Amino acid sequence: MASASGSQGLTPTPASNRQDEGHHQILSAGGDYLCPVCRHGQISQLTLMEAFYCSFCRHIFDVSYDEQLVQVVDSPQPSAWRWLGDRWQVSGPQPEAMAIWIIALILAIVPFSLVGLAAYMFPPLPGSRWGWLPMGWSLGVLVIHATLAAWITVEYYQPPFYAANKVRLRRWLARIQLPQQG
Numbered sequence: 001m002a003s004a005s006g007s008q009g010l011t012p013t014p015a016s017n018r019q020d021e022g023h024h025q026i027l028s029a030g031g032d033y034l035c036p037v038c039r040h041g042q043i044s045q046l047t048l049m050e051a052f053y054c055s056f057c058r059h060i061f062d063v064s065y066d067e068q069l070v071q072v073v074d075s076p077q078p079s080a081w082r083w084l085g086d087r088w089q090v091s092g093p094q095p096e097a098m099a100i101w102i103i104a105l106i107l108a109i110v111p112f113s114l115v116g117l118a119a120y121m122f123p124p125l126p127g128s129r130w131g132w133l134p135m136g137w138s139l140g141v142l143v144i145h146a147t148l149a150a151w152i153t154v155e156y157y158q159p160p161f162y163a164a165n166k167v168r169l170r171r172w173l174a175r176i177q178l179p180q181q182g
Contacts, residue, residue: 025085025086026065026068026083026085027063027065027068027070027083028065029045029050029063029065030045031044032044033052033083033088034088035054035055035056035057035059036070036081036088037054037057037059037072037079037158037160037163038054038056038057038059038160038163038164038167039160039164040056040057040160040164040167041054041055041056041057042054042055042056043055043061043070045063046060050062050063051063051073052070056164056167057163057164057166057167058167059072059074059075060072060073060074061073067082068082068083068084069081069082069083069091070083070088075158077156077157077158079158097156100152100153100156101153103149103152104149104150104152104153105149107145107148107149107152108142108145108146108148108149111141111142111145112138112141112142112145115134115137115138115141116138118134119134119135119137119138122134
């Protein structure tokens with residue numbers, strides 16, 4: 001299933017993985033590939049296992065060489081990518097994806113609608129100093145709830161920029177953390 005934006009395609013690195021131009025490489029245990037999750041690290045096979053791991057985001061992938069498929073096994077979101085010989089493609093529809101969008105929309109729209117309806121039904125007195133408050137409160141509720149809905153959606157889909165920045169933030173926090181005194 002191809003992405004409409006075309007951003008799902010990733011090429012393997014390093015150059016030693018590439019064969020002659022025009023030929024597609026099959027997913028193999030000896031290859032190193034660009035991570036389909038963070039798009040920064042290399043995924044390669046774990047020693048003595050039929051699993052891959054990423055050197056950057058440290059996700060572990062279950063591999064199906066017959067189907068040319070990798071699936072994240074250490075994440076609550078069951079994400080899978082199919083190797084097309086020169087890039088990764090998100091594999092298969094995820095049935096809970098529609099539920100995530102519906103929940104996100106409800107989370108953003110329902111609170112805003114309730115507060116906005118209350119502001120409309122009980123308007124402030126004309127000429128009141130605080131006459132702007134109901135509309136400001138409604139817009140604040142919309143901004144905060146839309147931000148929460150966007151965060152839930154991004155957490156579910158784990159786009160590469162988000163996954164990479166989560167790893168960078170985790171490493172930065174570990175680096176600045178004070179050593180514990182024993």
